[in-house]
Amino acid sequence: MVTVAPDVVSIAGPVDLPLTGEQDVQAACGIMHVNGRSAGRPKPLGFDYVSAVAAELAELGLAALKLAQARDIPLRTVSTSLAQAALLAVSQYLAAATADEAEEPLVPGWPAFRSTEGVRFEIEALDPLVWNHFWTELGAGVADVSRGWRPFLHRFATAACPLPPALHELLATQPITRIEDTGRRVGMTVVRVAEHAIDHLPPFALSGSVSGGPGRAEGPLPLSGLVVVESCRRVQGPMAGHLLRLLGADVIRVEPPGGDPLRWVPPMAGETSARFRALNTGKQAVEIDLASPVGRRHLLDLVADADVFLHNWAPGKAERWSLRARDLSRVQPNIVYAYASGWGDELGPNPPLGTDFAVQAYAGVPPSPMTIVDVFGGIVCAHGIVAALASGASHVGSSLLSAACRLNARSHTRCAAPRTVPVCDDLAVLAADQRFARALIHDVCTLVASPWEFAS
Incomplete structure (x- = not known):
């Protein structure tokens, strides 16, 4: 169990249920349900994942609060909860379960x-x-x-x-x-699969400096008035951009010509994939062909008016495209350049594919069919970006592997409180349950509200 200050992290937060600890939250908020799909029955995670996510969200929220105060935004407190952390972790599955289009029937099974x-x-x-x-x-x-x-x-x-x-x-x-x-x-x-869990890497690394940080803001949230340009695919990078948007930033999402193919992966909610909506609602999208010189110039034009640039391109692509940190700093000297990779520098310049399940195996994270490292990697990346904005650093490096190390480091002890509530076995029923109403947003599918509450 992760020890957190009770005035920052509660158990239930806005969820109106008598939750007593990690097992209750995993049961009530859909974690056991999703984690057990491969087994055909609800199954708890093998470690206190929700507590680790909540602790990281709390530290990110506190970093954002520090930034808000430096920008003369009148915020004094921030809070989050284990329940909000759990709902964020299942947000894509929740959106899919409440889409217009029914999901295909799930058949149990998992490669071991x-x-x-x-x-x-x-x-x-x-x-x-x-x-x-x-x-x-x-x-x-x-x-x-x-x-x-x-x-x-x-x-x-x-x-x-x-x-x-x-x-x-x-x-x-x-x-x-x-x-x-x-x-x-x-x-x-x-x-x-590692025989022993590894935890030797820091969650993110900050380097460099900018001559001027973000100034005073006209807006209620820590990142109000700041612009983030995001060029990311899959979960880790989009989750980071999603959290920065929830903290008040305007996020411009760069997609290839024709749009990100993940926009059309079933089930659909309206004209967009429900899972895609879970991480990208509220972002402005612009289509750019980064493989062309014209497209790269267009990206530089966007960056010239931005505060943060975030990407998770394959290793070597930024160099081939001349879109490294030093290239972008020529058009925007105060840009925070963030790279969310799979492996960082751990496996050299030509690493294998750095996806969630490969990193789970390499790092010795207790295995799960959920994208637990991807989600946590997005939180870690967003934490690094906010820390850079607050400290004046110009470069943020994070990876799925560094996030996995952080998970392992946060998982040395377990919550002793037993489960006392029923296990959710249907995310659509959870979405309609009024006891979750303050933590959810009902649009064309059900989305998860911000995991933080800020107050003056």
């Missing part, structure tokens, strides 16, 4: 890969050709490989992944060295 020696490992691919080549080289049947791709690709969204049993059985006959060699040859990420 082991080699013939019993070595546990995780694999990752975002390209169907890589997936096909990997399994074909190992001798898998074409039908099994084809059936496995879709649930594997969508496991981030569904928290379930029912792969054909033949794929598990095949890997269990292979030495780990052959699996790793095949992965390297075809581009499949293969990461062994």
Whole structure:
């Protein structure tokens, strides 16, 4: 259990339920329900994740409060709660459960890969050709490989992944060295599960300095009047931008021509993916082709009037595009440049794919089919950005791996309070429950309100 000041972090917050601790919050707020989808029954996380998220949100809120006071914004207190932290963690699943379009029926299952020696490992691919080549080289049947791709690709969204049993059985006959060699040859990420959790990295690193920080604000929130340009995909970066918007910033989201493909991933809420809405509602979107010189000049024009630039591009892309921190500082000397990566510098300049489940395995985080590291990584990144704005730093580096280390460091003790409330088994029912009304926003789907309350 994470120890936090009771005047900053409560248990239930705006949720009108008699919650007594971590297990109650995981049960009532949907964490056990989502975490158990792969098993076909509610299942608690293997550590006090909600307490860790709430503690990070509290520290981020306090950093934002310090920034507000430096900007002469009359705020004196901030509070959050375990319940608000839990709802933020399930926000994408909650939005999907309340969309206009029904979700596909979920089938339990989750890949727990082991080699013939019993070595546990995780694999990752975002390209169907890589997936096909990997399994074909190992001798898998074409039908099994084809059936496995879709649930594997969508496991981030569904928290379930029912792969054909033949794929598990095949890997269990292979030495780990052959699996790793095949992965390297075809581009499949293969990461062994750590025997011990690692926690040696700081959550974020600040460096450099700006000549002038954010000035006085006309607005009620800590980041009111500040502009963030965000060029991010998936969860980690968009979550960071989402939190900065909830703290008052105007967020301009840079998307490729035609828009981010994740906008159209079912289930749909109106004309936009419900899951996409959960992290991107309220942001201004602009389509830019960053692969073209004209597009990169357009981005620099946006940055010239911004306070923060945030991206989570693949390693080396900022260098190839000449959009490094020093490049942007030429058009905006006071820009805070934030990079939210997968691995940071830990695995060198050409790391494997740095996605949630690969990082969970490498860092030894108690495994979950939820995107627990992605969500926490977004909070850590936003915390670093607010800390940079408050301190005058010009560069923020964070990663999923640094977030995983932070999770592990916050998870050395457990809350002893037993569960005393029923387990939520339907997020749509939770969304309609009036006891959650003050923590939720009902639009074309159900969204989670700000996890903080600021007061003068």
